[in-house]
Amino acid sequence: xxxxxxxxxxxxxxxxxxxxxxxKKNLEALKGIIPGLLDIExxxxxxxKEFSSDVVLVSVFASKEDVEKYQNNPEHxxxxxxxxLPYVKERRVIDYxx
Numbered sequence: 001x002x003x004x005x006x007x008x009x010x011x012x013x014x015x016x017x018x019x020x021x022x023x024k025k026n027l028e029a030l031k032g033i034i035p036g037l038l039d040i041e042x043x044x045x046x047x048x049k050e051f052s053s054d055v056v057l058v059s060v061f062a063s064k065e066d067v068e069k070y071q072n073n074p075e076h077x078x079x080x081x082x083x084x085l086p087y088v089k090e091r092r093v094i095d096y097x098x
Contacts (some may be wrong), residue, residue, distance in 0.1 A: 001038075001059065001060060001062060001063075002060070002063060002064050002066070002067050002095055002096065002097055003058065003059070003060055003061075003095070003098050004057075004058075004059045004060075004061060004070075004093075004095050005057065005058050005059075005094050005095075006011050006057040006091060006092070007053035007055070007056045007057075008023070008041075008054060008055045008056075008057070008084065008088070008090065008091050008092075009045070009053050009054050009088060009089050009090040009091075010055070010088055011086055011088060012055050013081050016054055017052075017061075020054055020055045020090075021044070022083045023042060023084055023087075024042040024055065026082070027042050027057055027065075027079055027083075027084075028040055028041070030079065032075060033075055033077060034069075034070050034073050034076060036062055036063070036066030036067075036069055037059060037060075037061060038059075038061060038062060039059060039060040040057070040058070040059040041057075041058045041059070042056070042058075043055070043056045048068055048079060050058055052092075054093070060098075064095070064097075
């Protein structure tokens with residue numbers, strides 16, 4: 001199994017709370033839609049530390065290949081294009097086997 005974690009910082013000047021809520025709602029809606037996506041959780045930061053990210057995605061897949069299929073899935077890409085990429089200034093990713 002593979003854990004796929006992504007942390008984003010939302011660009012300054014955006015309504016960060018609304019953008020974070022949109023990201024959470026739309027990514028979590030992918031559960032049950034994308035084959036191989038076993039679990040997905042999106043958290044919105046409550047810390048006000050300067051080095052904090054604003055949103056984190058934690059997802060679980062059966063294999064590395066399932067992560068790649070998820071990343072190329074049209075539903076996932078549509079969420080990214082509409083709700084994530086236009087509003088973030090930084091993204092960090094880590095994938096690891098569990």
